[in-house]
Amino acid sequence: MKFKDQFQFVRQNMGKNKVRVFMTMLATAIGCAFLIVLASVGFGLHDSLIQNTMQDRAVTEIQVHGKEVDGSYQSLTDGDIDYFESISGVKAVTRNKRLQQSPVFSIDDYQIQTEAMTTDFPSELEAGLELSEGRLPEKDNEIVIGYDFVSNLKKNTVSDEELTNEQGEIKEEYQYDGDLIGKEIEMKVIQIEDNEEKSHTIPLTVTGITEAPTREWFQDQSVYISESVLKEVEQFTGTDRGMVTTPGQEDLSTGQQQEDFYDQVTIYAENMEVVQAISDELENKNYASYSVVSEIEQINMIFTIIKTGLIIVGTIAVLIASIGIYNTMTMAVTERAPDIGIMKAIGAKPKTIKRIFILESGMIGLAGAIIGTAVAYIVSMAVNFALPLILESISKEELPPELRFSMIPWSLVLIAASICLLVTVLSGLRPAKRATQIDVLKAMRREV
Structure with missing residues (x-):
């Protein structure tokens, strides 16, 4: 069975249960969006602080x-x-x-x-x-x-x-x-x-x-x-x-x-590239020195810890969504038992059957990641627009123009999409394995 045929088979079966599959995608998208938006706060404040530091002091x-x-x-x-x-x-x-x-x-x-x-x-x-x-x-x-x-x-x-x-x-x-x-x-x-x-x-x-x-x-x-x-x-x-x-x-x-x-x-x-080398040489000669590069390194270290923590917290939402994926895939295996029996009867290998169900869970995760990313960008723009207005109206003071409460770099999108895909694929592993263990005769008699 060619990969193209496997993909077509997955699409047809997902179309038979559009509402259930859509709700599963929606749960995955919400989890992915929550992960991105939560982590984007760390990325945004990190970028704002770095810009402010580099603006206030000469980087060289x-x-x-x-x-x-x-x-x-x-x-x-x-x-x-x-x-x-x-x-x-x-x-x-x-x-x-x-x-x-x-x-x-x-x-x-x-x-x-x-x-x-x-x-x-x-x-x-x-x-x-x-x-x-x-x-x-x-x-x-x-x-x-x-x-x-x-x-x-x-x-x-x-x-x-x-x-x-x-x-x-x-x-x-x-x-x-x-x-x-x-x-x-x-x-x-x-x-x-x-x-x-x-x-x-x-x-x-x-x-x-x-x-x-x-x-x-x-x-x-x-x-x-x-x-x-x-x-x-x-x-x-x-x-x-x-x-x-x-x-x-x-x-x-x-x-x-x-x-x-x-x-x-x-x-x-x-130039900025040689600042660290000069600072290291001064330190070796027992000179007490300070450069903005040293401050940026400390800022980067602190925010790396913060961003990692936010990503871990956001991953919990994706893990909760994985429960829905597991349930959807389990029901799919039960409903498609006759199809699985036919595929086995005509010589389909267990590896092929397993790949079909993992592909389906992966497509749900990918769709959820795409939708979640789009939603996250919309929420991020809304936060950057509305939150400064709210804070300025409360404090009666103008906020710095470079201040960003949320920023979504491509690295964050790739991290979130990877986590989402990994969690959804892992959620579909057990149902996929169960599909390979279905007895052909029982499947044909719809006894699974």
């Missing part, structure tokens, strides 16, 4: 915090920078020295208190730094300011209560509305001496403004000063990085380091 960025030597961490120096730049796959190494106080920057009646730092602009350019306006500094008294510096300049003659709105933002009428490029601003730093606050003012000229941060929630209002300005601040305060000493606090200038160090060092890889 590796932050190096220090080096472990004899059980303690040491700050990074020029020697470490040279080593980082020699590593294969490294595109650029940026480094900063931060003032240990937040100076007050003022122009006319406007001022802002924010952080100041030095940076190596050639390495920043290699890493992808761009300016929204102006140019890079060429003299010691020239600076670059962050994109949000101007919007946070506020009138110093207005009280804080009147200055801000209900959201804590500076009212538009009190914001600086001029162009700072080429303008001179004053940086004021302080130090405590004999219980008195003393200040020192340094005039600086703005030559450039950085581009807007890629992260919408992040604000860049930093000021990038030169090494000579940093040294002038240190000379005034008498401390490393311009730290302000309070009465009773040790003067850190008495124990200044023999070698200059950096407060923040960031390595930029040529």
Whole structure:
């Protein structure tokens, strides 16, 4: 008996009991849809978190915090920078020295208190730094300011209560509305001496403004000063990085380091593929580093466990549907006993008979998987459309645009279809085996 004839025979017999077969397919489809929709929540949240992580941080960025030597961490120096730049796959190494106080920057009646730092602009350019306006500094008294510096300049003659709105933002009428490029601003730093606050003012000229941060929630209002300005601040305060000493606090200038160090060092890889190799090399050299790849690996591990658990739970629904398949196939064997007897009488092998019934259970499972997948996609789209609206109406806050509560990749469809087919075929094995054991004479007399 050819496979084509076996398939035709199965179709004819399934057509004789359309309602029963349809209900069995429906139960299988519901189980398959439940499995896919349940697991799709894990896939959707996983994808959203990965996208959010990769959007918030540069994927080729590796932050190096220090080096472990004899059980303690040491700050990074020029020697470490040279080593980082020699590593294969490294595109650029940026480094900063931060003032240990937040100076007050003022122009006319406007001022802002924010952080100041030095940076190596050639390495920043290699890493992808761009300016929204102006140019890079060429003299010691020239600076670059962050994109949000101007919007946070506020009138110093207005009280804080009147200055801000209900959201804590500076009212538009009190914001600086001029162009700072080429303008001179004053940086004021302080130090405590004999219980008195003393200040020192340094005039600086703005030559450039950085581009807007890629992260919408992040604000860049930093000021990038030169090494000579940093040294002038240190000379005034008498401390490393311009730290302000309070009465009773040790003067850190008495124990200044023999070698200059950096407060923040960031390595930029040529591409994402080499980030892990660079991180591994840093780890072997006892450097404390962090990259988004490390975070993604942890996220992947956690969500792999979650998705596996959801698939297992969803499989229970398919197993429940398998009871209906077993019942349908058992009834089919009983009803088709005469047909089985005839096939045996004309020489059909038990293997052929068994294959016919397994084929039928497999077709039911395949049809259920197709219908279930279609239903799952419809439910998934409905969830992604309706659930954010419901949550936004309840919380009164807008959800992130990249947030997806449900996602159905092809891998999930293949997993669900495979589970569905496997369960349905296994459900039809015992009835198929029983069909091969039917006695020909009893079957012809309809005694089965």
